[in-house]
Amino acid sequence: MHHSEVVQKAQGARAAAKVLATVSSADKNRALHYIAEALEKEAESIIAANAIDLENLKKKESYTKAFYDRLLLNRERIAGMAAGLRDIAALEDPVGEVTGMWYRSGLQIGQVRVPIGVIGIIYEARPNVTVDAAGLTLKSGNAVILRGSSEAINSNKALVAIIQNQLVRAGLPRESVTLIEDTSRVAAQELMRLNQYVDLLIPRGGPSLINTVIENATVPVIQTGAGNCHTYIDAGADVEMAVKIAVNAKVQRPGVCNAMETLLVHADIADAFLPAVIPALRKEGVEIRGCERTRRYSPEVVPAQEEDWETEYLDLILAVKVVDSLDEAIEHINRYSTQHSEAIVTENYHRAREFLNRVDSAAVYVNASTRFTDGGEFGLGAEMGISTQKLHVRGPMGLKALTSLKYIIYGAGQVRQ
Amino acid sequence: MHHSEVVQKAQGARAAAKVLATVSSADKNRALHYIAEALEKEAESIIAANAIDLENLKKKESYTKAFYDRLLLNRERIAGMAAGLRDIAALEDPVGEVTGMWYRSGLQIGQVRVPIGVIGIIYEARPNVTVDAAGLTLKSGNAVILRGSSEAINSNKALVAIIQNQLVRAGLPRESVTLIEDTSRVAAQELMRLNQYVDLLIPRGGPSLINTVIENATVPVIQTGAGNCHTYIDAGADVEMAVKIAVNAKVQRPGVCNAMETLLVHADIADAFLPAVIPALRKEGVEIRGCERTRRYSPEVVPAQEEDWETEYLDLILAVKVVDSLDEAIEHINRYSTQHSEAIVTENYHRAREFLNRVDSAAVYVNASTRFTDGGEFGLGAEMGISTQKLHVRGPMGLKALTSLKYIIYGAGQVRQ
Numbered sequence: 001m002h003h004s005e006v007v008q009k010a011q012g013a014r015a016a017a018k019v020l021a022t023v024s025s026a027d028k029n030r031a032l033h034y035i036a037e038a039l040e041k042e043a044e045s046i047i048a049a050n051a052i053d054l055e056n057l058k059k060k061e062s063y064t065k066a067f068y069d070r071l072l073l074n075r076e077r078i079a080g081m082a083a084g085l086r087d088i089a090a091l092e093d094p095v096g097e098v099t100g101m102w103y104r105s106g107l108q109i110g111q112v113r114v115p116i117g118v119i120g121i122i123y124e125a126r127p128n129v130t131v132d133a134a135g136l137t138l139k140s141g142n143a144v145i146l147r148g149s150s151e152a153i154n155s156n157k158a159l160v161a162i163i164q165n166q167l168v169r170a171g172l173p174r175e176s177v178t179l180i181e182d183t184s185r186v187a188a189q190e191l192m193r194l195n196q197y198v199d200l201l202i203p204r205g206g207p208s209l210i211n212t213v214i215e216n217a218t219v220p221v222i223q224t225g226a227g228n229c230h231t232y233i234d235a236g237a238d239v240e241m242a243v244k245i246a247v248n249a250k251v252q253r254p255g256v257c258n259a260m261e262t263l264l265v266h267a268d269i270a271d272a273f274l275p276a277v278i279p280a281l282r283k284e285g286v287e288i289r290g291c292e293r294t295r296r297y298s299p300e301v302v303p304a305q306e307e308d309w310e311t312e313y314l315d316l317i318l319a320v321k322v323v324d325s326l327d328e329a330i331e332h333i334n335r336y337s338t339q340h341s342e343a344i345v346t347e348n349y350h351r352a353r354e355f356l357n358r359v360d361s362a363a364v365y366v367n368a369s370t371r372f373t374d375g376g377e378f379g380l381g382a383e384m385g386i387s388t389q390k391l392h393v394r395g396p397m398g399l400k401a402l403t404s405l406k407y408i409i410y411g412a413g414q415v416r417q
Numbered sequence: 418m419h420h421s422e423v424v425q426k427a428q429g430a431r432a433a434a435k436v437l438a439t440v441s442s443a444d445k446n447r448a449l450h451y452i453a454e455a456l457e458k459e460a461e462s463i464i465a466a467n468a469i470d471l472e473n474l475k476k477k478e479s480y481t482k483a484f485y486d487r488l489l490l491n492r493e494r495i496a497g498m499a500a501g502l503r504d505i506a507a508l509e510d511p512v513g514e515v516t517g518m519w520y521r522s523g524l525q526i527g528q529v530r531v532p533i534g535v536i537g538i539i540y541e542a543r544p545n546v547t548v549d550a551a552g553l554t555l556k557s558g559n560a561v562i563l564r565g566s567s568e569a570i571n572s573n574k575a576l577v578a579i580i581q582n583q584l585v586r587a588g589l590p591r592e593s594v595t596l597i598e599d600t601s602r603v604a605a606q607e608l609m610r611l612n613q614y615v616d617l618l619i620p621r622g623g624p625s626l627i628n629t630v631i632e633n634a635t636v637p638v639i640q641t642g643a644g645n646c647h648t649y650i651d652a653g654a655d656v657e658m659a660v661k662i663a664v665n666a667k668v669q670r671p672g673v674c675n676a677m678e679t680l681l682v683h684a685d686i687a688d689a690f691l692p693a694v695i696p697a698l699r700k701e702g703v704e705i706r707g708c709e710r711t712r713r714y715s716p717e718v719v720p721a722q723e724e725d726w727e728t729e730y731l732d733l734i735l736a737v738k739v740v741d742s743l744d745e746a747i748e749h750i751n752r753y754s755t756q757h758s759e760a761i762v763t764e765n766y767h768r769a770r771e772f773l774n775r776v777d778s779a780a781v782y783v784n785a786s787t788r789f790t791d792g793g794e795f796g797l798g799a800e801m802g803i804s805t806q807k808l809h810v811r812g813p814m815g816l817k818a819l820t821s822l823k824y825i826i827y828g829a830g831q832v833r834q
Contacts, residue, residue: 018751022774104796107785116807117777195631199807214612218631220638220808241830248832334435356825357439360534368524368828377833378824379521390533390616390821391637392809404807407795408773411785413658415665416794 010197012175025093031170036082049158115141140402150183224385227257234346235268293322362395427614429592434560442510448587453499466575532558557819567600641802644674651763652685779812
């Protein structure tokens with residue numbers, strides 16, 4: 001029987017996953033160090049493969065300077081990937097942890113952390129994801145099927161060839177990390193429906209990629225990365241702190257998912273806060289789109305449209321709205337947010353608690369910048385994206401998010417009455 | 418704009434979920450007690466509605482005695498539902514538990530258990546699921562959208578009307594529990610794709626229902642209930658214990674998902690074990706379908722076909738295979754099992770550990786009957802089915818499985834450098 005590339009590779013990944021599930025931490029870490037070393041040693045060959053992708057990109061309609069920059073690999077970036085793998089090697093192995101054990105009717109019942117099995121990653125033209133994803137899945141005992149985009153295919157092939165050689169050198173299955181070389185839509189669709197071999201799909205990329213996966217997948221999916229994040233400045237907030245947090249949340253790195261996209265301001269503090277924050281933001285090059293009441297404070301504020309409340313700009317643009325109450329702020333957030341990260345700046349004990357309790361997002365802050373939502377900042381180590389769904393994991397996905405808990409039961413001949 | 422019944426009810430459920438998320442345990446428990454009381458008090462009206470369903474069923478092609486029995490409600494069964502609700506009220510409220518809190522860069526970061534939001538249950542003609550699901554979702558602070566089958570529609574309407582009245586009496590939103598009265602396929606399909614309003618779908622029923630949901634849903638799904646469970650009798654096992662466990666796993670309640678469907682026997686113990694277990698099983702009315710080597714022990718053993726290894730009989734039928742090693746047993750299990758529950762009967766320390774480590778199922782037993790896989794038996798209290806997937810929860814789904822963890826972060830003005 002003839003099988004497609006996708007099915008063949010998925011079968012290989014499934015077989016590898018069975019082996020990986022019981023590999024020791026020491027063996028996995030050795031493989032990670034081997035790969036890190038080989039990436040640095042073979043940097044020239046990676047850069048040569050990447051150069052072909054970059055050349056091809058120049059001829060394409062999708063070419064932009066930002067796209068080119070994301071695709072580009074150089075010695076420094078390769079060293080960064082290698083450092084990332086060494087960081088992953090240094091993290092605690094999540095596999096095998098017994099999270100609890102108790103007696104019941106004479107049975108000793110426990111839960112043990114095990115790998116998920118085979119994880120599919122569907123992503124865009126970011127070769128660093130190839131190495132990151134391979135490192136995190138390997139460390140957590142999972143096999144990974146990588147399906148990158150056509151623009152990065154030569155870079156990805158070069159990276160995966162190096163990874164596979166080092167896996168073999170470390171005595172691990174070559175198919176622990178596998179790349180689907182067919183970058184057609186058909187191949188991606190096939191992967192999304194291979195429930196027999198694939199346990200989990202993680203799309204990493206923009207909203208259209210993620211929506212395509214959600215629409216088409218029968219394999220369970222974890223949604224990541226959509227971040228329409230809010231900061232609410234409460235009545236009576238410390239204005240200096242509020243300005244500092246708002247500016248940081250917007251401008252410190254505007255192109256990432258935990259950057260603020262909408263600023264909500266209580267009417268009672270608008271007179272003190274908006275005349276302070278607007279020039280501070282404009283100084284950083286931020287375009288402000290405001291509601292009617294916001295616009296009173298500056299002629300340069302563009303009128304906000306309904307769609308502004310829904311938009312993740314990922315850019316130096318900010319929507320601003322004046323609200324009359326905490327309730328209105330929370331309702332606005334729970335309506336428009338992508339449930340990623342939201343913050344309140346307040347001095348009031350009760351409203352801080354209410355905001356924490358009622359805002360339904362993965363990460364809810366009091367008096368801090370939303371920019372902290374990150375595996376490293378939260379102390380989880382490296383991360384496989386930030387989940388904005390509610391099942392399995394919310395927020396940064398560290399190594400534990402790539403495992404599941406199975407029950408183990410020690411008996412002495414018990415039968416059910 | 419005109420909305421379908423499904424969208425209207427889903428919007429109502431979403432609004433109710435926002436309220437339920439912060440309702441106190443005391444209020445939720447009071448509502449559960451009110452509902453329990455009202456079910457008993459209004460038993461006659463429930464039985465009258467159920468009688469219409471039973472009458473209708475008799476005219477249908479789908480009529481079987483077993484179907485009729487599952488659909489039937491009487492005073493005793495209604496009292497059982499009420500008792501179930503009181504048991505749920507007595508369980509600890511999972512919502513609000515802070516599972517961990519730590520400092521990092523001066524930020525105090527914690528995880529708090531919160532309801533998932535809106536849960537859709539798609540199920541077959543079992544009116545007890547209506548009450549169970551309502552009780553479990555209410556206790557865990559979730560709104561529920563029930564979509565039962567057409568055969569139970571009158572029973573379900575009567576039950577949900579009582580539940581809703583008592584919710585209102587307890588000061589909770591009526592739409593905390595809502596029933597889709599349109600039992601068409603179109604309505605179910607609509608529910609499966611309402612990602613905007615529904616956070617999770619749990620299909621409860623046979624494989625065809627579950628597969629339909631997996632194929633069609635864009636809302637995240639938890640698969641439950643498929644149980645092709647195995648028991649492996651190791652070389653050197655205690656034969657008396659092995660017979661007791663095998664018979665219990667098969668016959669104590671053959672129609673449920675944690676019953677054994679395939680028995681694997683090491684060749685070295687076949688001479689001692691099979692002549693003991695075959696008559697014991699046959700005495701209980703079990704039809705045995707065996708491999709060639711099994712058939713040597715009894716002329717009444719039917720030859721097993723390939724499909725027998727894949728079949729969840731849910732009946733007094735058992736597939737039996739003699740294997741030459743622990744490896745062969747584990748490979749057979751990991752190939753054919755639905756990853757529900759598997760057991761080894763052994764006296765050997767090393768093989769017990771190897772079985773626990775390498776069998777990739779939700780519940781893996783040493784020396785006990787697979788029949789224990791159950792929320793009550795594991796000490797979780799009532800359960801919303803048994804998950805056979807790896808994401809979010811494996812095995813019995815208690816109240817915690819109906820919650821997720823969100824991050825809460827207490828700052829003092831921190832911004833990202």
